[in-house]
Amino acid sequence: xxxxxxxxxxxxxxxxxxxxxxxxxxxxxxxxxxxxxxxxxxxxxxxxxxxxxxxxxxxxxxxxxxxxxxxxxxxxxxxxxxxxxxxxxxxxxxxxxxxxxxxxxxxxxxxxxxxxxxxxxxxxxxxxxxxxxxxxxxxxxxxxxxxxxxxxxxxxxxxxxxxxxxxxxxxxxxxxxxxxxxxxxxxxxxxxxxxxxxxxxxxxxxxxxxxxxxxxxxxxxxxxxxxxxxxxxxxxxxxxxxxxxxxxxxxxxxxxxxxxxx
Amino acid sequence: xxxxxxxxxxxxxxxxxxxxxxxxxxxxxxxxxxxxxxxxxxxxxxxxxxxxxxxxxxxxxxxxxxxxxxxxxxxxxxxxxxxxxxxxxxxxxxxxxxxxxxxxxxxxxxxxxxxxxxxxxxxxxxxxxxxxxxxxxxxxxxxxxxxxxxxxxxxxxxxxxxxxxxxxxxxxxxxxxxxxxxxxxxxxxxxxxxxxxxxxxxxxxxxxxxxxxxxxxxxxxxxxxxxxxxxxxxxxxxxxxxxxxxxxxxxxxxxxxxxxxxxxxxxxxxxxxxxxxxxxxxxxxxxxxxxxxxxxxxxxxxxxxxxxxxxxxxxxxxxxxxxxxxxxxxxxxxxxxxxxxxxxxxxxxxxxxxxxxxxxxxxxxxxxxxxxxxx
Amino acid sequence: xxxxxxxxxxxxxxxxxxxxxxxxxxxxxxxxxxxxxxxxxxxxxxxxxxxxxxxxxxxxxxxxxxxxxxxxxxxxxxxxxxxxxxxxxxxxxxxxxxxxxxxxxxxxxxxxxxxxxxxxxxxxxxxxxxxxxxxxxxxxxxxxxxxxxxxxxxxxxxxxxxxxxxxxxxxxxxxxxxxxxxxxxxxxxxxxxxxxxxxxxxxxxxxxxxxxxxxxxxxxxxxxxxxxxxxxxxxxxxxxxxxxxxxxxxxxxxxxxxxxxxxxxxxxxxxxxxxxxxxxxxxxxxxxxxxxxxxxxxxxxxx
Ligand SMILES: Nc1ncnc2c1ncn2[C@@H]1O[C@H](COP(=O)(O)OP(=O)(O)O)[C@@H](O)[C@H]1O
Ligand SMILES: [Mg+2]
Numbered sequence: 001x002x003x004x005x006x007x008x009x010x011x012x013x014x015x016x017x018x019x020x021x022x023x024x025x026x027x028x029x030x031x032x033x034x035x036x037x038x039x040x041x042x043x044x045x046x047x048x049x050x051x052x053x054x055x056x057x058x059x060x061x062x063x064x065x066x067x068x069x070x071x072x073x074x075x076x077x078x079x080x081x082x083x084x085x086x087x088x089x090x091x092x093x094x095x096x097x098x099x100x101x102x103x104x105x106x107x108x109x110x111x112x113x114x115x116x117x118x119x120x121x122x123x124x125x126x127x128x129x130x131x132x133x134x135x136x137x138x139x140x141x142x143x144x145x146x147x148x149x150x151x152x153x154x155x156x157x158x159x160x161x162x163x164x165x166x167x168x169x170x171x172x173x174x175x176x177x178x179x180x181x182x183x184x185x186x187x188x189x190x191x192x193x194x195x196x197x198x199x200x201x202x203x204x205x206x207x208x209x210x211x212x213x214x215x216x217x218x219x220x221x222x223x224x225x226x227x228x229x230x231x232x233x234x235x236x237x238x239x240x241x242x243x244x245x246x247x248x249x250x251x252x253x254x255x256x257x258x259x260x261x262x
Numbered sequence: 263x264x265x266x267x268x269x270x271x272x273x274x275x276x277x278x279x280x281x282x283x284x285x286x287x288x289x290x291x292x293x294x295x296x297x298x299x300x301x302x303x304x305x306x307x308x309x310x311x312x313x314x315x316x317x318x319x320x321x322x323x324x325x326x327x328x329x330x331x332x333x334x335x336x337x338x339x340x341x342x343x344x345x346x347x348x349x350x351x352x353x354x355x356x357x358x359x360x361x362x363x364x365x366x367x368x369x370x371x372x373x374x375x376x377x378x379x380x381x382x383x384x385x386x387x388x389x390x391x392x393x394x395x396x397x398x399x400x401x402x403x404x405x406x407x408x409x410x411x412x413x414x415x416x417x418x419x420x421x422x423x424x425x426x427x428x429x430x431x432x433x434x435x436x437x438x439x440x441x442x443x444x445x446x447x448x449x450x451x452x453x454x455x456x457x458x459x460x461x462x463x464x465x466x467x468x469x470x471x472x473x474x475x476x477x478x479x480x481x482x483x484x485x486x487x488x489x490x491x492x493x494x495x496x497x498x499x500x501x502x503x504x505x506x507x508x509x510x511x512x513x514x515x516x517x518x519x520x521x522x523x524x525x526x527x528x529x530x531x532x533x534x535x536x537x538x539x540x541x542x543x544x545x546x547x548x549x550x551x552x553x554x555x556x557x558x559x560x561x562x563x564x565x566x567x568x569x570x571x572x573x574x575x576x577x578x579x580x581x582x583x584x585x586x587x588x589x590x591x592x593x594x595x596x597x598x599x600x601x602x603x604x605x606x607x608x609x610x611x612x613x614x615x616x617x618x619x620x621x622x623x624x625x626x627x628x629x630x631x632x633x634x635x636x637x
Numbered sequence: 638x639x640x641x642x643x644x645x646x647x648x649x650x651x652x653x654x655x656x657x658x659x660x661x662x663x664x665x666x667x668x669x670x671x672x673x674x675x676x677x678x679x680x681x682x683x684x685x686x687x688x689x690x691x692x693x694x695x696x697x698x699x700x701x702x703x704x705x706x707x708x709x710x711x712x713x714x715x716x717x718x719x720x721x722x723x724x725x726x727x728x729x730x731x732x733x734x735x736x737x738x739x740x741x742x743x744x745x746x747x748x749x750x751x752x753x754x755x756x757x758x759x760x761x762x763x764x765x766x767x768x769x770x771x772x773x774x775x776x777x778x779x780x781x782x783x784x785x786x787x788x789x790x791x792x793x794x795x796x797x798x799x800x801x802x803x804x805x806x807x808x809x810x811x812x813x814x815x816x817x818x819x820x821x822x823x824x825x826x827x828x829x830x831x832x833x834x835x836x837x838x839x840x841x842x843x844x845x846x847x848x849x850x851x852x853x854x855x856x857x858x859x860x861x862x863x864x865x866x867x868x869x870x871x872x873x874x875x876x877x878x879x880x881x882x883x884x885x886x887x888x889x890x891x892x893x894x895x896x897x898x899x900x901x902x903x904x905x906x907x908x909x910x911x912x913x914x915x916x917x918x919x920x921x922x923x924x925x926x927x928x929x930x931x932x933x934x935x936x937x938x939x940x
Contacts, residue, residue, distance in 0.1 A: 008850075016748030019741045020763050023821060026778035030770055033781070084673035095666035103670060106677050112871065112927050113685075114879020116899045117916040121684035123903065124691060124913070144680040147673050156830070167316050168349040170336040172363035172408065182362075186353045201768040207882065208896075212903065224773040228886065232777060240770035247769035251762045 027244060034237035053234045057242075060233035066223035067239055073135065073219060074203040077142035081203075082196045084143070085150025092151070093158040110148045118145060119212035126213065133215025141213045142206060146199040153198060157191025193254065201247070266292035266327045266415050268313070268448060273322035275308050282308045284472035285322070290450060290465070292327075292415075295442055297459035298452045300469030301495070306452040307346065309469075310418045313450070314343045326415060337366070342409035346420040348401050350393035356380070356404050357389035363412040379411045382441065399430045410441070416448045423458065435462055456496050460484065468492045486617055488531055493540050493619065500546065500588040501538040501619070502562075503627050509533070514618060519584045523560050523616075530618035538619040545615040546590035548578065548601060549608045561610035562588065566603050576600060580609050586627040685920070691913035704910065712914040720898050720915065724922070727894040730809070730884075731877035734816035738824040738873045739866065741817070746828035746865070747858075750835065764825050776815055776886050783811050783887065807889045815883035823872040831865030832858075867934045871927060878923055895919055 037050040058064035092103065110118065122141050126133060165187070169179040207221040214222060224236055268290040275283040283305040290296045298306050311317035313324055315336035324332045331339050342363070350359050360376045369375075380386055383403040393401055402422055409417055419438075423431045439462050442449050453459050459466045460480040467477040468491070476488040484496055493499035504518030513524040514533050523539055549555050552563070564580035567587060575591045578601065582588060590609055592598055601607060691704070692712055698704035717724070749760045767775060782789055783805040790806075793799040805811055835858065843853035859866075881896030895915065902912035 012744050013748045013752045015744040016752070016760070019745040019821075020760065022741070022818070023764065023767055026775045026782065026818070027767055027770055029778040029781055030774055033778070084676055087669040088673040091666040091669035095669075097663070097666040103674065106674065106682065109685075109924075110677065110681050112875050112924060113681075113920055114875060114896065114923065116879050116881065116896045117688070117920045118681065118684075120899060120903045120912060120916055121688035122680060124687055124909070125680070125684040128687065140680055144676060147677060151673070162349070164345055164347065164349040165351060167336070168343070168345055168351070169362070171314055171316070171341075171343045172412070173337045173366040174362070175335070175337050178366060183351060201765075205768060205772045207773055208880075208900075211900075221771050221773050224771060224777070228773070228777060236774060240774040244766055244770045248762060248766050251765065252758075 027240075030237045030240045030244075033234060034241045036234050036237075038234055053238045057235050057238045059235050060227075062218060063220075063223055063227075063233065063235060063239070066218045066220045069135070069217065070204055070220040073138055073142060074200045076139050077146055077203045078196050078200040080139075080143045081146035081150050081199045082192060085147045085195060085199075086154050086192055088147070088151045089154035089158055093155055093161075107148045107151050110145055111152075115145075115206075115208035116212075119209035122209070123212040133213055134217045137213045137215070138210050138217060138219065141209050142203040145206070145209060146202055149198050149202060150195040153195035154188065154191050157188055157194075161187060197251070204243075266448065267325075268292075268416050268450070269323075269325040270309075270313070271323040271325060273309070273312060273324065274320050275305070275312060275317060276320045281472050283312070283319075286472075286474055287322075288467060288474060288477060290416075290448060292448055293446050294465060295439070295449045295451065295463045297463030297466045298450065298469060299456060299459040299466055299496070300454060302454055304469045305472040306454075306469055307420055310343065310420050310450065310452055313416070314341055314418055315339050316343075340415040341418060342412050342414040342416075343418040344402075344405045344409050344420065344422045346422075346424065348393075348405040348422075350401055350404055350408070352393055354392075355389065356385065356391050356393070356396070359393065359404055360389075360407045360411055362408060367412070375411060379407045382410070382444075383407045383437075398425050399434065402426065402434065406438070406441070410445065410447075413445075414447065416450060419449060419451045421452055421454065423453070423455075431458075438462065460496070466496075468495060470495070486529060487540070487619070490538055490540075490619055490621070493538075493617075497542065498589065499540045499542055501540050501621075501627060502588075503621060503625060504537055504539055506532070506534045506537055506618075513613070516618070519582070521562070524613055525616045525618045526614050529614065529616065532618060532620040536621040536623050536625075538621045540617045540619055541588075541611045541615060543577070543589045544575075544591040544593075545611050546588065546609045547611070548580075548590055548592060548598070549610060551606075552608050555608055555610045559610040559612055560616075561608045563606070563608050564588070566601055566605045566607055569601070569603060571600075578607075580607060588627075688913050689917055691909055692917045694910040694913075696908065696910040698910075699907070709910065712910050713918060716911055716914040716918060720895065723893060723895040723898050724918070726892070727878050727896065727919075728922070730813050730816060730894060731874050731880075733813050734820065734877050735824075735870050735874040737813070737817040738821050739870060742821055742824035742828055742869065743866075746825045746832050749825075750829050750832035751840075761829070764822050764829075768822065772819060773882065773886075776819065776882055779811075779815055779818065780806065780886055783814075806887060807892075809888070809892055811887040812883050812892045812894075815887045816877045816880060819880075819883065820873040820877050823876070824869040827868035827872065828862065828865040831862045831868075835861055863934060867931065871930070875923055875927070879919060 032046060034053055035049050035051065036046050037048040037052065039047040053059075088103070088107065091097070092100070119141070122137075122144070123133075125131075126137055131137060161184075165183055166179050169183045170176075174182060205221065206219075207225060210219055210222060211225070218226070220239065224232065227233060227236065270286050270288050273283060273286045274281065286309060298309065300306050308317060312319050312332075315331070315334055315338075319332055322332070323330050326340070331341075351362065354362070357376055357380075360379055361372050364372050364375060376389070377386070380389060383406055385400060385403055385407065388396070388400065388404075393404065396404065402425070405422065406419075422438075423434050426434060435458060438449075438451075451459070451462060463480060465477065466480050466483055468475045468483065470489075470491050476483055476492045483492060487493035487496065487499070490499075490501055493501060502518050502523075504516045504523070507515045507517040507522065509515060509527075510524070512527050514527055514530050516523045516525065516537060516539055518539060525539065527533065549561075552561065555561050562580075562582055564582045566578055567581040568579040570577050571594075573594070575593050578590045578592065579587045580590060588609060592601075690706065693706060693708050693710065694704035694712075695707040695709055696712060696715075745764070749757055749764075753760050781787060784790070785804055785806060790799060790804065793805070794801060794803060799805070839857060839861075840853060843857040844850060847853045847856055878894075879896050881894055881900050884892045884894045884897055899912055899915045899919070902908050902915060906912075
């Protein structure tokens with residue numbers, strides 16, 4: 001009886017934890033393989049423990065260049081997409097205007113279009129326009145597919161916003177600019193940060209669209225893809241593990257700081 | 263008219279086809295405590311918002327000290343608001359919330375002013391807390407301090423006590439009144455609590471469906487309401503349907519249900535046509551038979567149909583021969599014995615306690631039906 | 638609220654009507670929309686239209702000689718007749734993966750939203766963090782896990798679920814598993830957002846009224862989380878249907894999806910008209926399904 005009751009109270013959590021374990025299984029493998037000395041180039045099995053990969057993460061030729069390039073692209077694309085998307089979100093939530101439905105559709109469609117389609121059609125545009133493929137075409141493509149996600153994220157935060165706070169600010173002698181600066185922006189900021197984080201992870205992780213529009217530019221996912229044909233250097237797992245840890249610390253750090261501040 | 267009076271002139275606000283505020287005109291003298299009383303949805307908040315500049319009037323004007331401020335942006339008006347739900351800035355602590363207006367106006371010496379203000383609302387030492395860490399009453403006082411610190415010419419309070427429990431509410435009412443007397447500002451206080459309006463305000467305006475039904479001192483409105491709505495919104499009234507039958511000297515004669523009544527002309531809002539004869543329940547007294555009615559009084563007969571004992575008084579419902587009920591409050595001072603249900607009684611009143619209101623043809627008696635405890 | 642929480646609420650369709658504009662600010666929304674709108678128009682809408690045009694070009698042209706616009710609707714017929722199995726397979730795999738994501742994601746999202754209490758943020762971080770180890774790296778890790786001489790296959794062979802030469806890698810199951818894995822967070826986050834908004838007292842009231850937890854779930858929780866279910870299934874199904882990495886890394890050409898075909902038509906065979914026809918078909922099929930689904934489920938706000 002007691003067991004039955006405990007089970008009925010906790011089975012959802014149990015299933016949830018199992019699903020999380022499923023999410024983490026390959027990551028455990030990645031972490032494990034980052035300490036592996038593979039027996040051969042094409043072997044993905046755990047062979048022998050070593051710290052070499054961690055002490056020499058940039059061992060394999062261009063890998064670290066690719067990582068740096070991915071971070072640069074991610075950073076530029078994130079800033080641009082966050083600015084563009086936030087402006088759009090403000091327009092959509094705060095204003096009534098003609099063409100609202102069309103705008104919503106324009107924002108929704110990129111999320112409803114498979115990446116191969118977006119990547120290939122953008123490639124056709126660049127080819128037709130004679131635009132040389134490379135770093136900047138990748139940035140353009142990333143901004144394009146990140147904007148919609150930024151709009152949706154910021155919109156969610158904005159539509160939960162209590163507009164009486166802005167009225168209170170205006171009542172207390174803050175003009176439109178200061179109301180935005182002192183009340184609106186600080187309160188919407190967590191939503192903007194979340195959107196930026198999402199944009200960065202989407203950009204950093206993108207392979208399909210990048211593959212179409214990168215020319216000879218190699219991002220980290222492109223490097224991994226190329227290496228997958230020849231045999232993956234174990235340092236790839238070091239990068240994977242490191243990125244995972246950085247993300248974990250970053251997100252936990254901001255949430256702890258926010259809790260402190262709150 | 264003194265320099266700082268607030269005047270609303272034909273103020274109207276429509277949302278689409280719906281008229282929320284309908285042609286309101288009134289003057290609020292400087293330094294007064296003015297209460298806007300009305301049921302939920304009657305347009306009180308909308309009126310305040312137009313004064314604060316948060317809503318643009320569809321037509322009409324807001325004048326402050328003779329200056330038209332209707333088209334000024336809210337931050338240009340010497341008016342501050344205590345919002346219905348406080349609207350404290352959740353990302354700022356109490357100190358910064360209170361200092362907000364001073365900082366925006368670039369006023370120096372913020373620390374000492376804020377501290378003085380926090381002391382006034384009895385929140386010393388709470389400066390570092392966030393609004394979320396305060397109780398409802400404390401939040402309300404922060405909202406008050408945040409507005410008061412700016413020394414506005416007019417302070418608008420939108421049901422600031424609505425969310426508080428009864429005890430805290432009474433306490434805050436006294437405190438608000440104290441602060442108002444102390445700082446001497448014009449307070450415009452919106453509420454749907456008639457007792458709150460009557461105890462705090464110098465002047466009360468009763469609003470109904472976007473219009474002001476009556477405006478005056480609390481006692482004046484209570485003793486001599488001008489419409490059936492006011493008669494039953496501010497306290498309760500027994501309203502007997504009748505017609506004016508004529509005039510005899512200073513008295514207006516009314517016939518109702520085959521009986522004759524009279525009301526002094528000075529207590530009549532109308533002197534002909536369909537009327538309500540109104541008597542407050544506490545002005546109705548009970549007697550066992552017509553012989554014991556003191557002279558100079560008027561009366562109706564009936565049967566006690568219900569009674570409820572509420573401590574300080576007993577409330578009786580008396581069923582009249584024509585089938586409607588009137589209610590009478592009898593003080594439990596120990597003078598009268600309790601009257602049992604089913605007893606035949608006579609309910610009597612002094613004619614100069616009655617009042618006469620206009621009635622739409624066909625409308626029947628309008629006594630507030632059941633024995634509700636007065637809030 | 639944490640940053641993670643906001644990502645969680647990202648896809649919750651929830652919009653209050655905007656306040657009426659003040660005079661003289663009519664232009665502002667257009668100014669705000671201009672940069673982003675232009676970007677999406679130039680780099681998304683225009684290429685999409687151009688893609689539609691390319692799909693009707695004469696297929697006998699080439700990139701060097703140029704293509705002639707001959708309104709070649711035959712391209713679509715050719716594309717469909719040659720690759721309909723890939724279309725079907727894509728929709729099937731993506732459909733199964735979406736269903737699995739829903740089955741796995743719902744309990745997880747529910748646990749985080751309603752049961753996790755102070756571990757809420759930690760669990761949310763755990764859902765998002767895998768994003769940062771590259772998609773490809775994770776998929777390659779699955780390749781290791783599923784490999785013929787890996788422990789998983791060994792165990793399954795020992796207990797007889799797999800035959801002595803049974804495989805996991807290079808099967809349809811592996812591809813579906815990869816898709817499920819990769820898009821699970823896109824299901825969990827919107828589900829979490831809508832379940833998190835659910836008032837716990839509502840559930841107590843429902844338990845009180847309906848007595849059985851199953852009925853309370855069916856009558857209260859599920860209907861109230863429908864916006865999350867719709868958003869989650871869309872965000873999972875759409876990328877899954879167009880994906881080709883999982884089929885490439887975890888499957889064989891027998892498991893190739895339409896994404897693989899489009900990719901190779903564009904980048905290997907350089908048959909642009911056919912590649913465009915395939916792309917446009919895929920987009921049209923998915924959009925048609927999305928609109929029907931959204932209308933059916935009555936949560937138009939997602940759009
Ligand atoms: N922005 C608005 N749009 C449409 N109707 C409104 C708006 N604001 C208020 N109303 C309507 O105007 C009426 C009066 O509202 P309000 O002034 O808030 O009433 P009160 O404060 O007396 O309860 C209500 O019926 C309300 O629904
Ligand atoms: Mg109100």
